[in-house]
Amino acid sequence: MTRHGSPGMEVPTPMRENRGMQRNTRQRSAILEALSRQDDFRSAQQIHEQMRADGETVGLATVYRNLQALAQSDRLDVLVGDDGETRYRQCEATGHHHHLVCRECGRTVEFLAPELEAAMSRIAREQGYTDLDHTLEVFGLCTGCEAARAEATAR
Amino acid sequence: MTRHGSPGMEVPTPMRENRGMQRNTRQRSAILEALSRQDDFRSAQQIHEQMRADGETVGLATVYRNLQALAQSDRLDVLVGDDGETRYRQCEATGHHHHLVCRECGRTVEFLAPELEAAMSRIAREQGYTDLDHTLEVFGLCTGCEAARAEATAR
DNA sequence: AACGACATGACAATCATTCTCACGAGCAGT
DNA sequence: ACTGCTCGTGAGAATGATTGTCATGTCGTT
Known part of the structure; x- marks a missing residue:
């Protein structure tokens, strides 16, 4: 040792x-x-x-x-x-993964999407690009913030 | 006016x-x-x-x-x-699109990928997220830079 | 040509991040 | 536990991209 x-x-x-x-x-x-x-x-x-x-x-x-x-x-x-x-x-996930982030409160969900990885690789290779890498993040409103906004709009 | x-x-x-x-x-x-x-x-x-x-x-x-x-x-x-x-x-493309960027020389290709959009939307909706948006960019080495690197490594 | 609002330019200010360097503290070997 | 070699830390300065300020310029209209 x-x-x-x-x-x-x-x-x-x-x-x-x-x-x-x-x-x-x-x-x-x-x-x-x-x-x-x-x-x-x-x-x-x-x-x-x-x-x-x-x-x-x-x-x-x-x-x-x-x-x-x-x-x-x-x-x-x-x-x-x-x-x-x-x-x-x-993060919980150890390897490569992506995030779904609430743009209001920041609540984050991790997800894997092999189909996405595969599709991106295919497109890139068709264009002759190698040694690939990518950034992918999704933003939205989580259920809580969506509800809060709906209420605010209603009044 | x-x-x-x-x-x-x-x-x-x-x-x-x-x-x-x-x-x-x-x-x-x-x-x-x-x-x-x-x-x-x-x-x-x-x-x-x-x-x-x-x-x-x-x-x-x-x-x-x-x-x-x-x-x-x-x-x-x-x-x-x-x-x-x-x-x-x-950019050439007018609407929503993504980029394939050479991390060495910056050469950029624009691409559309409806399958990707659809898959991301589905995943996000499954988690209860609405009002979606995302960032997606792919990086790699273009054919020219790949060749240059290969040569540099070879010597 | 005159006018009023918006745009510009030089420079200061801001803000996140990195650098510098003297000092403190892990950890291996004793 | 003791020592020493480093690496890590902390305070403040420095950096670098971006934004704010405000006097002056000029676009588009009257």
Whole structure:
């Protein structure tokens, strides 16, 4: 387990999933803990603010660094809003998946759609594109917000 | 056509497609002209720079304002990159469509995919979401860049 | 030609994010 | 537990895209 001796020995695979995160720190634990209590996508600043409110003492730069590192190691999902602000969320699904986000309250549902993946791949390949990747997010009004809006309109 | 007199009179529909653009100016024409000569998504700053290089005298703020206004009236397509920079492009397709973008050179192909739209709508409705909207962009390497990469790797 | 509203341009201001660098604290080996 | 080597942290400065301000220009109409 220890990596003593053996000159030229490379750090094995486990490191791959830990880019920029060799150590466990109080701050990182706190950030993950804060995220685990949220259901929607939050910006770094929102997360930081919430942590301060909860009595945690963490620097804003640290929050940014950790969110970024966690996202790179696929432990968080990222969503870049229309306003350019980056938001993060701890997801249930482990692999590739998409989101259905309420544009009013932020409530988020994860979904898989193999048909969509296949269709996109086909279209891209027909055009000669390779090494594919994509972004797909769906926005709408969840049942609760739809009801609230209907009521507001009715009066 | 003139909106004199008639107190309480509202500006009719045509205005809807012209938000923030009542007048034609040399600057706006120049911006559209510059865009028409580009095939890929460009940032406001890139466009501004190009115009200066072409001898146009336009303020950066003006470029930002016009691109924004044009995008709002659906005369331009918008793409927010991973880095948060907003890029614009003049599209062939008039209605709703998506893009296949080369992540290396920016070459862009527009495509329609009714099957995708339908599948997304179905999934969202199953979850009780209404008033839907979505973002979908596909990235990859175009034939040219793929070839270039292959050659670079080979040597 | 005159006028009034909207558009422009130079520059300041804002806002999210990243950088810098001195200091603090994991973790491996003792 | 002790030490040392690093990496991680924190405070504030710096960056960079975008937006606000406001005096001045000019479009489209009278």
